[in-house]
Amino acid sequence: MKERNQYREIEDFLADESFRLWMRSKEDSNCWEEWTLEHPKRAKLVEEARLWLLAMKVPEHDLSQEQVDAALQSTWMKIEKIEQESKMEQKLIQLWKTTWFRKIAAILVFGLLSFYVYDNYFVSKNNNSYYEQIVANTDDNGLLEQINNSNKPQIVTLSDGSSVLLQPKSKLSYPKVFMGNERNVYLSGEAFFEISKNPKKPFFVHANEIVTKVIGTSFRIKAYANQSDVEVLVRTGKVKVKSEKAIRNSSQEEIVLLPNQALRFVRKNQTFNKITDITLDKSLSSSIRSIEQLSFEFTDIPVAQIFKTIEQAYSVEIDFPKQVLEKCHLTTSLSDQPLPEKLKIICKSIGNNSSYTMNGNQITILSKGCN
Amino acid sequence: MSLKNQILHNAVLDDNELWVEMKAGDEKAFSTLFKKYYSYLIQYGNTFSPFSEKIQDCVQDVFTDIWVYRNSVSDTVVVKAYLLSCVRKRIVRLQQRDKVFNKTKSVDAIDFLFDFSIEQQLISDELTAGKVAHLNKVLNVLPARQKEALYLRYHHGLNVDQVAEILNVNYQSANNLLHRALVNIRKEWKGNMALLLMLLANWI
Numbered sequence: 001m002k003e004r005n006q007y008r009e010i011e012d013f014l015a016d017e018s019f020r021l022w023m024r025s026k027e028d029s030n031c032w033e034e035w036t037l038e039h040p041k042r043a044k045l046v047e048e049a050r051l052w053l054l055a056m057k058v059p060e061h062d063l064s065q066e067q068v069d070a071a072l073q074s075t076w077m078k079i080e081k082i083e084q085e086s087k088m089e090q091k092l093i094q095l096w097k098t099t100w101f102r103k104i105a106a107i108l109v110f111g112l113l114s115f116y117v118y119d120n121y122f123v124s125k126n127n128n129s130y131y132e133q134i135v136a137n138t139d140d141n142g143l144l145e146q147i148n149n150s151n152k153p154q155i156v157t158l159s160d161g162s163s164v165l166l167q168p169k170s171k172l173s174y175p176k177v178f179m180g181n182e183r184n185v186y187l188s189g190e191a192f193f194e195i196s197k198n199p200k201k202p203f204f205v206h207a208n209e210i211v212t213k214v215i216g217t218s219f220r221i222k223a224y225a226n227q228s229d230v231e232v233l234v235r236t237g238k239v240k241v242k243s244e245k246a247i248r249n250s251s252q253e254e255i256v257l258l259p260n261q262a263l264r265f266v267r268k269n270q271t272f273n274k275i276t277d278i279t280l281d282k283s284l285s286s287s288i289r290s291i292e293q294l295s296f297e298f299t300d301i302p303v304a305q306i307f308k309t310i311e312q313a314y315s316v317e318i319d320f321p322k323q324v325l326e327k328c329h330l331t332t333s334l335s336d337q338p339l340p341e342k343l344k345i346i347c348k349s350i351g352n353n354s355s356y357t358m359n360g361n362q363i364t365i366l367s368k369g370c371n
Numbered sequence: 372m373s374l375k376n377q378i379l380h381n382a383v384l385d386d387n388e389l390w391v392e393m394k395a396g397d398e399k400a401f402s403t404l405f406k407k408y409y410s411y412l413i414q415y416g417n418t419f420s421p422f423s424e425k426i427q428d429c430v431q432d433v434f435t436d437i438w439v440y441r442n443s444v445s446d447t448v449v450v451k452a453y454l455l456s457c458v459r460k461r462i463v464r465l466q467q468r469d470k471v472f473n474k475t476k477s478v479d480a481i482d483f484l485f486d487f488s489i490e491q492q493l494i495s496d497e498l499t500a501g502k503v504a505h506l507n508k509v510l511n512v513l514p515a516r517q518k519e520a521l522y523l524r525y526h527h528g529l530n531v532d533q534v535a536e537i538l539n540v541n542y543q544s545a546n547n548l549l550h551r552a553l554v555n556i557r558k559e560w561k562g563n564m565a566l567l568l569m570l571l572a573n574w575i
Contacts, residue, residue: 011549053525055487058485058488069406079435079438
């Protein structure tokens with residue numbers, strides 16, 4: 001800093017803090033007054049510097065003690081927040097640096113990746129869309145579709161008198177009337193089929209990758225889109241099973257199933273497993289539905305009892321004149337018959353022009369009593 | 372060394388001591404520095420923006436950063452100049468980011484919106500009053516940057532080096548800014564002073 005005796009310019013004075021202090025607050029600790037009066041030339045400079053300072057006032061807006069304290073407090077809060085955040089970050093970084101954590105992370109990533117690859121390339125290829133694909137590819141336009149979203153089985157009656165007991169979460173596509181010399185239906189899920197006999201018109205069930213050919217028989221097919229196996233279980237008669245691919249390639253790989261035999265198609269590797277004794281197969285024997293357990297061989301049984309059995313087997317309701325039929329007993333074998341056929345036989349046996357009407361799950365018997 | 376200089380010297384020494392203690396993690400030293408400079412920095416910040424709440428935020432953020440990153444800040448700083456410079460940079464950054472807050476366009480220049488006022492109570496005669504009023508007018512129409520340089524140099528008492536650092540220019544440019552400001556004022560003022568004196572003489 002220059003000695004004040006060398007001050008020649010106004011800025012020299014302006015820059016001198018003790019000079020500013022003297023001018024603004026009259027605090028003359030450096031004896032400026034005395035010094036100024038020593039020289040008239042100095043006095044002129046000092047006077048001009050004074051004018052400058054007077055024109056350059058910066059108002060002091062000092063904040064109150066409380067305002068500053070509040071600001072300090074909120075600053076400490078900001079600091080705390082940042083420090084906590086950076087601590088969390090450091091913890092994460094440390095965690096990442098430990099080898100076991102990285103190993104676990106690597107395993108997880110690998111696992112997820114392989115699951116994704118597996119799911120996309122091996123499973124989905126032969127998944128859900130099968131039913132839609134097949135249904136879409138058929139020439140049969142005007143297919144009807146029955147979807148069972150309830151939690152009870154539903155009965156579907158086909159135009160040829162066959163009946164299909166459709167289990168929950170299953171759907172069946174079928175033509176309103178069977179044309180040509182084949183009967184084709186399409187299943188996704190599980191259903192119990194009772195097919196009316198017609199050797200001239202074989203019946204085909206397309207379920208996922210397999211086709212089941214029957215002439216007249218009862219059997220169950222379980223072919224859920226999201227399950228890895230397709231199952232066919234025969235109760236009466238004889239069925240032949242082929243894979244859809246085999247049909248397209250017209251190769252001869254076909255499997256014949258007889259009553260109480262079953263077949264499991266493993267979708268993953270497209271192979272057939274024939275099960276000759278269904279009681280030995282846990283998953284098959286445990287999933288047997290009431291319709292497959294009930295006997296339809298009746299010997300001198302009250303009609304009411306027979307109707308009850310049918311109600312149980314097909315999840316239907318049968319409305320019949322109880323008093324009129326109270327004393328009617330029947331002896332009949334209904335095992336290998338579809339539901340409409342069963343009802344027809346019962347009505348015929350009762351005689352007296354008895355008849356039935358069927359509306360969805362509701363069956364009504366009209367009768368004036370038995371012979 | 373005079374008594375006053377002694378006091379000033381001590382103040383600087385205190386700042387440096389507090390700074391070193393703060394860097395070592397002393398919360399009390401930090402709080403002391405905060406209390407000492409907060410309102411000062413708010414005042415400086417308010418010269419750039421009418422949004423005083425944002426300025427308070429800026430100044431508090433400056434202190435927050437200083438504490439959080441205390442290990443990496445230099446230990447040989449002139450605390451006052453350093454703080455002023457941090458506040459200014461922070462406001463520049465804020466104005467670049469904030470579209471609403473931002474009325475300026477260029478990257479480096481935030482407008483110094485401050486106007487010098489007049490020390491009325493120190494003026495007793497009409498002649499001085501007239502001269503000071505005129506000088507004040509001339510000062511306030513200076514370019515913003517020259518005005519800010521004057522403000523930092525003669526209000527905050529920073530040296531040219533520190534002014535240069537705060538305005539983000541080199542020493543020579545800062546010196547030129549100050550010099551140009553003074554030349555401008557003197558030219559304007561001296562030119563009109565004769566006229567002014569004549570008018571005043573007539574009026575008296």
